[in-house]
Amino acid sequence: MTYDEARKKVFIKWLLGVPIVAAASLSSVVSVLKMFYFSLDSGDPLTNAIAKQIKQLVYFAYDHTRFLEFFWTYSPTPTPKDLLASSTITSFFIYLCIFVGLWLIESARKLSARLAEIDKEIENQLIKESIKGSAPRRRDEIQAQVSIPKSSRFSQFHALYLAPIIVGLVVAVIVKISGLV
Numbered sequence: 602m603t604y605d606e607a608r609k610k611v612f613i614k615w616l617l618g619v620p621i622v623a624a625a626s627l628s629s630v631v632s633v634l635k636m637f638y639f640s641l642d643s644g645d646p647l648t649n650a651i652a653k654q655i656k657q658l659v660y661f662a663y664d665h666t667r668f669l670e671f672f673w674t675y676s677p678t679p680t681p682k683d684l685l686a687s688s689t690i691t692s693f694f695i696y697l698c699i700f701v702g703l704w705l706i707e708s709a710r711k712l713s714a715r716l717a718e719i720d721k722e723i724e725n726q727l728i729k730e731s732i733k734g735s736a737p738r739r740r741d742e743i744q745a746q747v748s749i750p751k752s753s754r755f756s757q758f759h760a761l762y763l764a765p766i767i768v769g770l771v772v773a774v775i776v777k778i779s780g781l782v
Contacts, residue, residue, distance in 0.1 A: 604744040607716055611709045618705030625698035627669060631676040632692045634659045639678055681776060693769075700765055712749075719747055
């Protein structure tokens, strides 16, 4: 990959990663709030008292985030009692999109750091050539000769795939032990 292709890749990864993370994060938070609002009542007086307070907090959040109406309307409401329900699966997929967006952002950040190092080396090369007194090459000539090796997509396997599964299992165990489901 050339220097210019790498710069384009950085821009595209940032352009894709940031909106994915923002939208998926907002949708996940709204989904969790909707889940708390709609599935906390169990009929027990103590649970109803706690659920009433949580419902008031969720309504307060809803009332003060009217500009997020799209997310409040279209974010799926997961049902913890039925893990194979379409809304639960959709919520989990949206949650996983956060990690895909974070992977894109991290990949762009790493490639951007590599490009910054290459920029320093190009500047050093220009200085060395000007000191030697020979006809110095132009910056774009040096950049055209730079070849950047591609990085592997699986170098972040732990952070992208393994960590969310482990976190999900830990949360499921905590929910089962606490008796929320």
